[in-house]
Amino acid sequence: MDLPVMPPVKPMLAKPAKKIPPGMQYEAKWDGFRAIVFRDGDEIEIGSRTGKSLVRYLPELVAALKANLPERCVVDGEIVIVRNGRLDFDAITERIHPAASRVKLLAETTPSSFVAFDLLALGDDSLVDTPLTERRAALEKALAKAAPPIHLAPATTDEKVAEGWFEQYEGAGLDGVIAKPLDSLYRQNERLMTKVKHERTADVVLAGFRWHKSGPVVGSLLLGINDAEGRLQHVGVCAAFSMKRREELVEELEPLRMESVEGHPWADWANEEAHESARLPGAPSRWSGQKDLSWVPLRPERVLEVAYDHMENGQRFRHTAQWRRWRPDRTPESCTFEQLEEPLSYDLGEVLGGSAAGQG
Structure with missing residues (x-):
């Protein structure tokens, strides 16, 4: 593997806030395993937040990443499992299993998905010193033809839309909103984003x-x-x-x-x-x-x-x-x-434009 950004990479992080800040790019806060995906032709590496490789546990996702990502790229995102229209965190934790037979079975019965929300490298170019707005545009273009189980995370710069997401998306298993400064560069392990969670x-x-x-x-x-x-x-x-x-x-x-x-x-x-x-x-x-x-x-x-x-x-x-x-x-x-207050049900397929409906 020979990419302009090489593993291991520690993902950029978020600091907590009680209110959604104005003037930023907003995304849903996904409830799964944060992962940095590296692709160089037929080589795929999936690095966890701690740098541990997740490749052996997610064979079905490796195949999907090869089919949907650009030939050479580094993508930041979240590994999730969708069941009954909601994210199921328990199901994703069960995927980390030492037995190869169990890994194979779970790949068939609880297949994973990958939600991409940032692009760190494309081809021979590193994008870590490129502003978020340009990285987002490049990500949208790179994943324009992606199909489930690979998804592009919805994003908006409209604060009112983000407030609506904060209230609605919880019913699909998401746990808040992430706000990212429009001109922010990608900085490993730094809390440059803001997370607003339900309490x-x-x-x-x-x-x-x-x-x-x-x-x-x-x-x-x-x-x-x-x-x-x-x-x-x-x-x-x-x-x-x-x-x-x-x-x-x-x-x-x-x-x-x-x-x-x-x-x-x-x-x-x-x-x-x-x-x-x-x-x-x-x-x-x-x-x-x-x-x-x-x-x-x-x-x-x-x-x-x-x-x-x-x-x-x-x-x-x-x-x-x-x-x-x-x-x-x-x-x-x-x-x-x-x-205990129960959030109103909201199908995850609505969050991802219908592409996640029916999975799991």
Whole structure:
């Protein structure tokens, strides 16, 4: 492979904001695996955000990229899986599997797509020092004849249109809007873009915690919500605390600590088979590797309010929740899934001009 921009490349990043900024190019914020694709003739490399190659896990996408991308190019985009008109992040995480037989099966049953939104090189020319407006024009021309599962990400400079996308696209599984300065150059690993994401709050039951990797202070709080049958389901963690607050939490939670998981709603957490029928902390994961997923059980008696962006498949927080406050006025039994706001359904095919409809 011999391209003007060579792997590994760290993608340009975005800093968070609460409102959509004016005077920029706007795109939907895709919920998948960020990837830089390199093509030089028959050679394809797909680099993850960390630089890890994803080629072996996505054979069907490699073939599609060869069929749809220019002969020599470097493209920034997102790998996604579409099921029932929505993005399915759980499905894309399952694609990273060590067994070749499993990779082959998943390539057939949950095929991936690639949404392109920036062009770093074309032919013998590097475009990293070219303004965004020119890169976008070149990308649109390069992908003018692309067909599913390769897509060109919709973009606009109309702030009102972007506001409409922010409200509508969430129903298709997207999680916000990205704003890019029109004259911005492509700079690896720099937060030159802006991301505006949805934020909601929920009252959740505190049911345990994990120790911090640095020592005997609280690392993360384990959160639960009751399902329709009254079973406490693990929905995620809250982990962003100052070191002082982590120390305070150890003392604050001491009266709730249990000597063992016996009698706790998540007593079966160490039983791998139990994870198939219930959502418990410490589920086996290829991403966690050798990470210690043990936890300290707490009597599930306290309620706290957290902020979150959206739920993955209506079952768990897609990202780490953010602490807001204790809720002594709420009972654990009152924390149910009914409190969660559901975005209106919106078919992803509408986002991509109908080209994604029916996939998955």
